[in-house]
Amino acid sequence: MANAYQIIVCGSLVPDPxxxxxxxxxPGGPALKNELxxxxxxxxxxxxxxxxxxxxxxxxxGSQVWLVSLGPKAKLQQLMMSVAQKAAxxxxxxxxxxxxxxxxxxxxxxxxxxxxxxxxxxxxxVLLFGGWESASRGAGSTLQLVGDALGIHxxxxxxxxxxxxxxxSFTVLERVExxxxxxxLCAGAPAVLGWATGNLPEPTNxxxxxxxxMRSIMPALQKAVKAEVGLDGVEYVSVSLPKQLRDTRxxxxxxxxxxxxxxxxxIKK
Amino acid sequence: xxxxxxxxxxxxxxxxxxAEGATVAANLAASxxxxxxxxxxxxxxxxxxxxxxxxxxxxxYGVEGEDFAFARYSSDLPAAEALLKESQATVxxxxxxxxxxxxxxxxxxxxxxxxxxxxxxxxxxxxxxLANRWFYRQRMEACFSRPQRxxxxxxxxxxxxxQTFSASSVQVQMLSVALPDAAKxxxxxxxxxxxxxxxxxxxxxxxxFVAGAGWTKKQADGQIHASEAEKAILDxxxxxxxxxxxxxxxxxxxxxxxAVLSFMTHLNQVGQTGSxxxxxxxxxxxxxxxxxHVVGWRFVTERRAVNTDANCGWARGKTDVLYVADAFEVxxxxxxxxxx
Numbered sequence: 001m002a003n004a005y006q007i008i009v010c011g012s013l014v015p016d017p018x019x020x021x022x023x024x025x026x027p028g029g030p031a032l033k034n035e036l037x038x039x040x041x042x043x044x045x046x047x048x049x050x051x052x053x054x055x056x057x058x059x060x061x062g063s064q065v066w067l068v069s070l071g072p073k074a075k076l077q078q079l080m081m082s083v084a085q086k087a088a089x090x091x092x093x094x095x096x097x098x099x100x101x102x103x104x105x106x107x108x109x110x111x112x113x114x115x116x117x118x119x120x121x122x123x124x125x126v127l128l129f130g131g132w133e134s135a136s137r138g139a140g141s142t143l144q145l146v147g148d149a150l151g152i153h154x155x156x157x158x159x160x161x162x163x164x165x166x167x168x169s170f171t172v173l174e175r176v177e178x179x180x181x182x183x184x185l186c187a188g189a190p191a192v193l194g195w196a197t198g199n200l201p202e203p204t205n206x207x208x209x210x211x212x213x214m215r216s217i218m219p220a221l222q223k224a225v226k227a228e229v230g231l232d233g234v235e236y237v238s239v240s241l242p243k244q245l246r247d248t249r250x251x252x253x254x255x256x257x258x259x260x261x262x263x264x265x266x267i268k269k
Numbered sequence: 270x271x272x273x274x275x276x277x278x279x280x281x282x283x284x285x286x287x288a289e290g291a292t293v294a295a296n297l298a299a300s301x302x303x304x305x306x307x308x309x310x311x312x313x314x315x316x317x318x319x320x321x322x323x324x325x326x327x328x329x330y331g332v333e334g335e336d337f338a339f340a341r342y343s344s345d346l347p348a349a350e351a352l353l354k355e356s357q358a359t360v361x362x363x364x365x366x367x368x369x370x371x372x373x374x375x376x377x378x379x380x381x382x383x384x385x386x387x388x389x390x391x392x393x394x395x396x397x398x399l400a401n402r403w404f405y406r407q408r409m410e411a412c413f414s415r416p417q418r419x420x421x422x423x424x425x426x427x428x429x430x431x432q433t434f435s436a437s438s439v440q441v442q443m444l445s446v447a448l449p450d451a452a453k454x455x456x457x458x459x460x461x462x463x464x465x466x467x468x469x470x471x472x473x474x475x476x477x478f479v480a481g482a483g484w485t486k487k488q489a490d491g492q493i494h495a496s497e498a499e500k501a502i503l504d505x506x507x508x509x510x511x512x513x514x515x516x517x518x519x520x521x522x523x524x525x526x527x528a529v530l531s532f533m534t535h536l537n538q539v540g541q542t543g544s545x546x547x548x549x550x551x552x553x554x555x556x557x558x559x560x561x562h563v564v565g566w567r568f569v570t571e572r573r574a575v576n577t578d579a580n581c582g583w584a585r586g587k588t589d590v591l592y593v594a595d596a597f598e599v600x601x602x603x604x605x606x607x608x609x
């Protein structure tokens with residue numbers, strides 16, 4: 001129990017990456033066309049954070065994992081059908097708008113309230129995990145704000161690795177410029193770790209873990225607190241798709257030598 | 270009346286970013302008809318401040334010392350907070366390095382303001398500051414303004430051509446920031462580079478070469494040729510001085526026990542969960558060109574792809590030229606020509 005962590009993973013849903021996204025204007029600000037109908041997935045970097053959290057908890061007996069998610073209740077329920085079998089966690093849902101144009105300050109405020117409501121939280125053991133950026137807003141700000149509001153002043157972003165030492169201190173690798181990592185040694189929890197991809201593959205589905213999770217997920221969803229997440233005063237002048245459709249030249253049946261020559265000429269141009 | 274502050278770091282990684290930030294700050298100040306200032310954090314800031322001596326900045330502030338030499342949230346944040354309080358600026362431009370992005374949202378919040386990151390342009394229209402940034406991982410772009418001040422903006426690198434400013438000795442107003450022990454719980458140990466000798470990521474290269482999972486799949490003879498793939502790719506990177514990118518599926522293979530390219534790491538990954546590099550040209554090989562991957566190509570200007578499938582994602586308007594061919598053969602020949 002020396003390093004029994006309380007790992008809180010903040011992560012929500014984003015539109016499935018394979019979907020075509022189209023912005024529309026609504027009275028509540030910009031949104032996605034048919035947003036509620038779009039298939040959703042767990043935010044990829046938050047997913048890595050969840051898998052790393054589960055792995056860390058496994059290596060440190062006595063540790064617990066919570067997944068705190070903001071989103072429409074029905075979509076969160078759908079999301080849990082795929083996520084619940086991946087890792088053991090206690091689900092803390094917050095009902096609210098998880099769209100990319102919504103305010104990270106409002107979002108952070110809702111998450112802080114939800115985290116502070118977790119019974120038996122010991123800040124000296126807390127590791128706050130999440131994706132370093134989302135695939136929706138992509139600002140890398142929510143986790144930072146949540147951490148600061150909770151009084152956690154050791155924050156790491158773009159994390160690919162955490163290695164815990166026996167004394168409770170840990171080293172962290174963060175992505176920095178120049179295709180390398182910055183290595184830091186932190187005295188111990190509490191800390192914020194915004195994950196990049198980490199090093200773990202996506203876990204295979206485990207039906208037993210899913211059954212165990214679902215027992216707490218459904219009651220938690222029924223009791224999900226509503227949060228007001230809005231634009232925070234931001235005035236959007238325009239939201240548009242990039243006009244970058246190219247007129248692709250498809251080259252078939254060209255001899256390899258000729259293709260190679262053309263590529264080299266292009267590179268050298 | 271707005272007051273603009275360029276907040277940056279005086280470290281090796283930041284000199285180009287500072288010049289870009291100063292260019293944006295000078296242009297915005299000229300549009301708004303207001304002054305702008307510079308604030309720097311680092312072990313020593315005077316030299317970096319001098320490089321912006323001829324930039325037109327009205328005043329320079331600094332926080333320096335050993336505690337501020339390295340990127341660390343718990344020391345960078347109080348330093349930045351002290352500088353902003355001293356400057357009383359309303360619009361703060363922060364070159365978007367990993368160091369800057371790590372603190373700027375909390376910084377704005379502590380001062381009652383707001384922050385926006387990955388800003389690709391800042392303009393002024395009728396006295397109003399407007400910012401542009403991408404949403405949904407480079408899939409749509411928005412222009413917006415916000416009422417809160419201070420407004421801290423993290424500037425996405427590579428969006429402006431940095432002006433060359435004449436250097437001159439400037440007077441820096443140094444602020445003293447004492448860190449409590451609680452702010453020293455983290456010690457930066459240094460930088461770690463990926464294992465192996467091959468330098469595969471070159472952010473300043475003209476060409477991005479992207480390898481997809483096809484390189485490690487069974488080829489026409491029913492066999493996997495991972496070692497040949499490695500040789501062809503490394504040869505090409507060396508000869509063309511290109512930077513190597515990869516699809517998620519290829520880098521994930523190392524964790525899933527499949528055939529792998531030994532030099533490939535998650536740092537190479539381009540796309541939805543990878544990087545969005547800025548290169549003038551990009552050559553994709555053995556990858557399908559589906560949307561999650563191609564969002565990472567948003568800022569690659571000229572694009573070509575080699576794929577055996579004429580109906581792959583690249584064919585749907587995502588590349589300028591799609592060569593329907595075997596990348597093993599093509600790259601072998603390309604390497605021969607480059608060697609000649």
